Amino acid sequence: MTEKRNGRKIPSGRLARLAKFGGLASAVAGNIVKGTTKQILSGQRPSLSQSLLNTDNAVSITKRLAHMRGAAMKLGQLLSMDAGELLPAEWEPILSRLRQEADPMPKAQLLKTLEASWSKDWHKQFSYFSFSPIASASIGQVHRATLKDGRQLAIKVQYPGVRESIDSDIDNVMSLLKLSAVLPKHIDLSSLLTEAKAQLKNETNYLQEAKFLKAYRANLRNHPHFIVPFVVDELTDQNILAMEYIEGSAITDISAMSTDIVDLVCTQLMHLTYQELFTHKLMQSDPNFANYLYQSDTQKIVLLDFGACRQISQHTSMHYLAMADAMQRQDNNDMRSALYSLGLVDHNMSAAAIDTVLKACFEASDCLQSNTGYNLKKQQLIKRIQQVSMPLIIDKTAATSPIFEVALVNRKITGMILLVNKLGATLDFKGVLAPYLMQSAKQPSDET
Numbered sequence: 475m476t477e478k479r480n481g482r483k484i485p486s487g488r489l490a491r492l493a494k495f496g497g498l499a500s501a502v503a504g505n506i507v508k509g510t511t512k513q514i515l516s517g518q519r520p521s522l523s524q525s526l527l528n529t530d531n532a533v534s535i536t537k538r539l540a541h542m543r544g545a546a547m548k549l550g551q552l553l554s555m556d557a558g559e560l561l562p563a564e565w566e567p568i569l570s571r572l573r574q575e576a577d578p579m580p581k582a583q584l585l586k587t588l589e590a591s592w593s594k595d596w597h598k599q600f601s602y603f604s605f606s607p608i609a610s611a612s613i614g615q616v617h618r619a620t621l622k623d624g625r626q627l628a629i630k631v632q633y634p635g636v637r638e639s640i641d642s643d644i645d646n647v648m649s650l651l652k653l654s655a656v657l658p659k660h661i662d663l664s665s666l667l668t669e670a671k672a673q674l675k676n677e678t679n680y681l682q683e684a685k686f687l688k689a690y691r692a693n694l695r696n697h698p699h700f701i702v703p704f705v706v707d708e709l710t711d712q713n714i715l716a717m718e719y720i721e722g723s724a725i726t727d728i729s730a731m732s733t734d735i736v737d738l739v740c741t742q743l744m745h746l747t748y749q750e751l752f753t754h755k756l757m758q759s760d761p762n763f764a765n766y767l768y769q770s771d772t773q774k775i776v777l778l779d780f781g782a783c784r785q786i787s788q789h790t791s792m793h794y795l796a797m798a799d800a801m802q803r804q805d806n807n808d809m810r811s812a813l814y815s816l817g818l819v820d821h822n823m824s825a826a827a828i829d830t831v832l833k834a835c836f837e838a839s840d841c842l843q844s845n846t847g848y849n850l851k852k853q854q855l856i857k858r859i860q861q862v863s864m865p866l867i868i869d870k871t872a873a874t875s876p877i878f879e880v881a882l883v884n885r886k887i888t889g890m891i892l893l894v895n896k897l898g899a900t901l902d903f904k905g906v907l908a909p910y911l912m913q914s915a916k917q918p919s920d921e922t
């Protein structure tokens with residue numbers, strides 16, 4: 475029943491975590507000095523933000539975040555999801571490691587956590603429990619187990635100290651980002667950070683995740699394409715989530731399968747994103763590719779990780795639908811008013827910046843024009859949108875202080891689009907959206 479595994483003790487005390495951050499900051503600073511010295515020696519003007527993004531820094535940031543885990547690593551993952559397309563190619567293997575893996579906790583720390591949540595003789599209920607985790611993610615690690623009644627389980631065990639350190643971890647990472655001068659000075663991130671902290675605290679309450687998991691499973695009951703694990707309530711608490719173990723391979727592996735499979739899986743995932751936003755108004759807002767598995771025998775998609783689930787307001791849902799409708803019709807005026815309603819443009823932005831955002835949306839709307847299917851990769855749509863958006867990078871007025879819910883929805887949609895692009899699927903974007911537009915045309919608006 476036991477397996478040997480070397481883990482590194484997670485720094486759970488405030489001081490221990492602070493010391494780690496101190497170490498990270500000085501390692502980064504050291505690499506910046508190294509990088510800028512190199513630039514000066516080669517006659518270039520050193521750029522602090524470019525230096526922060528050099529490969530040495532990428533390595534040290536990733537290694538240390540993997541050891542820190544918790545909120546710090548979550549932020550690292552966000553950075554890798556959102557900025558992955560924009561960062562230098564040398565970062566990709568490092569960022570993908572950050573998306574995948576953290577150091578596991580040592581067995582003694584694991585046993586202490588299991589005993590605290592269950593009982594000293596917890597093992598009596600199991601015919602098998604693997605002490606070697608199948609995954610070590612940012613907030614917890616996942617173990618395989620079999621109950622004496624035969625149910626195969628995945629047991630997610632939270633790293634000790636993660637919940638308590640969220641505030642200070644986020645503050646520390648933000649200081650690091652401010653130090654790098656990557657963030658525009660006029661942007662007020664305080665309300666976003668308060669919400670991010672609240673969201674992460676929610677994510678560290680596995681009872682909350684279990685509630686979302688059950689609601690999501692109920693929404694997709696008897697779905698022909700998706701499977702969501704069941705929860706074992708009596709083994710679940712704030713720190714441990716016991717659920718059905720479901721086999722599957724990494725969703726990105728389907729790129730080696732037939733184009734029919736790739737197209738079908740991507741179409742279903744796009745449908746699901748619209749269903750979450752427009753029908754269920756319950757969105758799993760973390761589109762980390764590791765949260766999707768594929769079962770080639772049943773041809774079903776396994777959905778995992780409901781910690782980042784969020785109820786979507788009627789206001790946000792309705793204005794995203796208006797945005798999608800305007801993009802489909804390529805109506806600039808309607809796109810502009812939907813962007814204002816979602817807070818994605820505001821009156822502090824220059825007319826040129828707003829114009830650029832509109833041009834980028836118009837470019838993106840290309841995928842909603844075809845009646846026969848559209849291939850993002852072949853049409854190089856993401857590159858084209860990035861090119862059109864270039865002026866926003868230097869326009870100091872361009873960034874708005876984001877609304878947290880909208881930022882999460884954007885992150886989900888962007889993640890799905892990046893997955894569809896990565897897999898090279900051809901997808902009928904227009905046809906997938908059509909039923910949601912039709913449904914809204916029939917219903918009177920009931921904004922709350």
Ligand SMILES: Nc1ncnc2c1ncn2[C@@H]1O[C@H](COP(=O)(O)OP(=O)(O)OP(=O)(O)O)[C@@H](O)[C@H]1O
Pocket residue numbers: 608609610611612613614615616628630703717718719720721762764765778779780781
């Ligand atoms: N029910 C399950 N069945 C099979 N494998 C699972 C299950 N739950 C989790 N896993 C495995 O464990 C990994 C991590 O799980 P999960 O994403 O839920 O953890 P997390 O701590 O919330 O991760 P993240 O860092 O993405 O927030 C998954 O990518 C998957 O490989």
